[in-house]
Amino acid sequence: MSSTVSLPLRLEKLLGGGRVQVSESVLQTFGIAGPAPMAVLKPHSPDEVAEIVSFAVAENLAVLACGSRSKLGLGLPPSRYDLALDMTDLRQIAHYDPGDLTVSVDAGMPLLELAKVLGAKNQFLPLAVPFPATSTIGGAIASGIDSVLRQQYGTARDFLIGAEFVDGTGKKCKSGGRVVKNVTGYDLHKLLIGSLGTLGVITRLNFRTFPLPESRGAHRSTFPTLESALNFHSALLKSGLPFSNLELFDAEFATLLAASLGKASGARTSLGAGGWQVVACFEGSVAVIHRIRRELMERSGRMQALSSESIDSQPAQQLEAAFREAFDWLRRAAPSVALLRIVLPRIASGDVPDLLNGSQPPLQRSAFTLRACGVAYLALLADEEDAQANAALEREVTRLFSSAAEKKASATLLHAPLWLRERAGVWGAKRADFQMMQRVRQAFDPHNIFAPGRFVGGI
Amino acid sequence: MLYEFDGSVEKGRPEVIVFPHTTEDVSRIVKLAAKYQVPVVGRGAGTGLSGGALARGGGVMVVFARMNRILELDLENRRAVVQPGVVNLDITRAVEHAGLYFAPDPSSQKSCTIGGNVAENSGGPHTLAYGLTTNHVVALELVLPDGEIVRVGSRHGDAPGYDLRGLFVGSEGTLALVTEITVKLSRRAEAIKTLLAIFDAVGDASHTVVEMTARGITPAACEMLDGWTLRAVEDYIHAGFPRDSAAVLLIEVEGLIEAAESQAAAIAEICNSNHAREVRTARDERDRDLLWKGRRNAFGALGRLAPSNYVLDGVIPRSKLPEALEKIHETGKKFGFQIGNIFHAGDGNLHPIVLYDPRDKEQFKRAIAAAEEIIRMCVSLGGALTGEHGVGMEKNELMTLLFSDADFDLMRRIHDAFNPDSSLNPGKIFPLSKGCGEIRVRKSTQSSGARR
Secondary structure, three states, X not given: OOOOOOHHHHHHHHXXXXXXEOOHHHHHHOOOOOOOOOEEEOOOOHHHHHHHHHHHHHHOOOEEEEOOOOOOXXXXXXXXXXXXXXXXXXXXXXXXXXXXXXXXXXXXXXXXXXXXXXXXXXXXXXXOOOOOOOOEHHHHHHHOOOOOOHHHHXXXXXXXXXXXXXXXXXXXXXXXXXXXXXXXXXXXXXXXXOOOOOOXXXXXXXXXXXXXXXXXXXXXXXXXXXXXXXXXXXXXXXXXXXXXXXXXXXXXHHHHHHHHHHHHHOOOOOHHHOOEEEEEEEEEOHHHHHHHHHHHHHHHHHOOOOXXXXXXXXXXXHHHHHHHOHHHHHHOOOOEEXXXXXXXXXXXXXXXXXXXXXXXXXXXXXXXXXXXXXXXXXXXXXXXXXXXXXXXXXXXXXXXXXXXXXXXXXXXXXXXXXXXXHHHOOOOOOOOOHHHHHHHHHHHOXXXXXXXXXXXXXX | OHHHOOOOOEEOOOOEEEOOOOHHHHHHHHHHHHHOOOOEEEEOOOOOOOOOOOOOOOOEEEEHHHOOOEEEEEOOOOEEEEOOOOEHHHHHHHHHHHOEEOOOOOOOOOOOEXXXXXXXXXXXXXXXXXXXXXXXXXXXXXXXOOOOEEEXXXXXXXXXXXXXXXXXXXXXXXXXXXXXXXXEOEEOOOEEEEEEEEEOOHHHHHHHHHHHHHOOOOOOEEEEEEHHHHHHHHHHHOOOOOOXXXXXXEEEEEEOHHHHHHHHHHHHHHHHHOOOOEEEEOOOHHHHHHHHHHHHOHHHHHHOOOOEEEEOOEEOOHHHHHHHHHHHHHHHHHHOOOEEEEEEHHHOEEOEEEEEXXXXXXXXXXXXXXXXXXXXXXXXXXXXXXXXXXXXXXXXHHHHHOOOHHHHHHHHHHHHHHOXXXXXXXXXXXOHHHOOOHHHOOOOOOOOOEEO
């Protein structure tokens, strides 16, 4: 350290009293699977963020920006972690122009609060991600966590139009702007999406907003085999019907989904009926909903579904919310869980059965769902945490990584015990473009202070 | 001579022009250029409008005309793998039998190449609903300035790690040369409704766009032509635009029949409540093609009226459209030009057109000054310098209107991470007035970039 004055005192001098926390109990709540910071700082403005980062550069302290901390378990624990930035006091709407369908919002704004502001003007942000009540917009972007509305609205890269952030030299920077069409300068804001806080501290985000749909609907069909369910799933993708989400899942996933729905709504559902199920979610005008419902009933009948049901707007919304939270309930579905996200380049081929066929005892349970955009979630559920179960988990995760690589798919370990993430890796083998990512990281953060080691390849 | 120009008002003369056939050719060319410290500039069809494909620092021009093969079509998974010299529309032509198409549709789509589209992150009328080129590219093969061949992104479009393809798309050839592109293919909508709304006042047309946006209606495309422009177009194309109107809106909605019909009805109602003289609906594909032909060939039509025209590209928040059009009119009066407007109204992407005679130096200077005033106005309304043409060497000095020293420092570090000697496309994007490092590039003995 460059001074004899203690770190907390120097930080307090920087921010003022009351905004530097060093008590062990607070530090632990900002910890990541072991490492906890030396101090938690609560900046009130982008200028203060810039001051903290400059301080961290001068003192060679590693920094991680946090929102609600709901997804700190993503990636690997950082190799150094000195200061946590609690960004939740940066929570203003900087600009909202409903007439332009654009919004500019501070990184610490909770998603639910943002949804209320936009909802008052009959608009929304199609970033349907887990923990909306607490999760901040900055965390949702930095984590790159999936939105269940991706099939219809795309990913954040399709509607994030600009960002402000503090780079690794402690300077306030920006990229993009507040207009919906813009090619001025490099698209640096796209790099921030899913970067797990390793490129900068996001302070503000600009989005394109969308009108709230008039109505929603869903349709559920059950099939006897994976093959018949995949055929239906594939036929729907080719139908030209607009789906906000399309999920194909196994019986275990259905049971867990039903439990999640039961908790959320108190409603009993017939989801746990077994077989392979396909749920299609859709939105639009009443006429559009009516048309899609009708076609789905006809198509599922033609493709010999064991059962089919049309789901009304309200329960359809509950179902969509349950899919949205799958990341959360899947990782809590057993004492020991490895949750993989696998993106398949060819969902119409035999890749799905190949992926699933390897699961061997003593790993008796797994839950699987495939979304329309090729994103699959596979949760390996171990009911014991003994050596035998651990070995089986590791074997299966390793097999899935290599099977995914053979199919030119991407596999990511979204959630797993730390020992497993460290042994099997989180992202599989290093990609050929890893060196390019290192160059980007070095340009943004030349002093390597932002959550070093947390991201792909240990960047 | 031919390669000294593109679609912009700029010029820059290369010393050598090469036509590679393969990625390995490109790599060898770049290595050789590096050995002799000569700048390298990539070029597709040369239809760009910001000087992006001009050899500002002289050197080697790599023309991708012969790397023009569609390498793979995966219709089942809606992907195409193409070389950079493939013409934009040729991708659609290759897949339309399967009900698919490539969504980005610049006006020059019959001649511009996908490599150029990637470099500039090109748009088009249908960007309004479907986004720019970056939203339709999933993976790239690149040649870096040291000749290394690398791949970024993935076929499924969801590779773990930083979004490198998002960085390279729109980097205007300043980070790498693109040698292969994997694109998404979109499915044709079940129904398309094309409307032509005719107005007696420009303000009524622009207020219609504002109200449509505010009511959350996003058509697939929403184009505006002002009266002066549409008369020029009508004389040339005979698209059916009424010569005595003050402005027309060409609006397209797509989707399921039920959605397209209800949206078209809502749009017609908004047009009528904003005093549209008439709202016509294209009866068939022939009608629709004719209306679009009028729009797509508008720049050509205006070319008949003056020796040259300067097509600007600025963006404003959509709610500021009436104000912006008024200011453009004032700027025209101030500088003594009739400025036409034909543009993507739905996303606030303006294309004012200044007609001028490049042989008249004084007039050319005035045209440049008028253009700069308009772009400054866009920024002052909360907009941006360019919506789809790129910064290139046209607007690099205006970048300071939007970006701070800290922003440039970071962009420069990114630039230098891939192109440390500024050997690739020097003199673009970054303002030279800020001493942004281009001095490291050897100055050509030829023109080092001048306006025509």
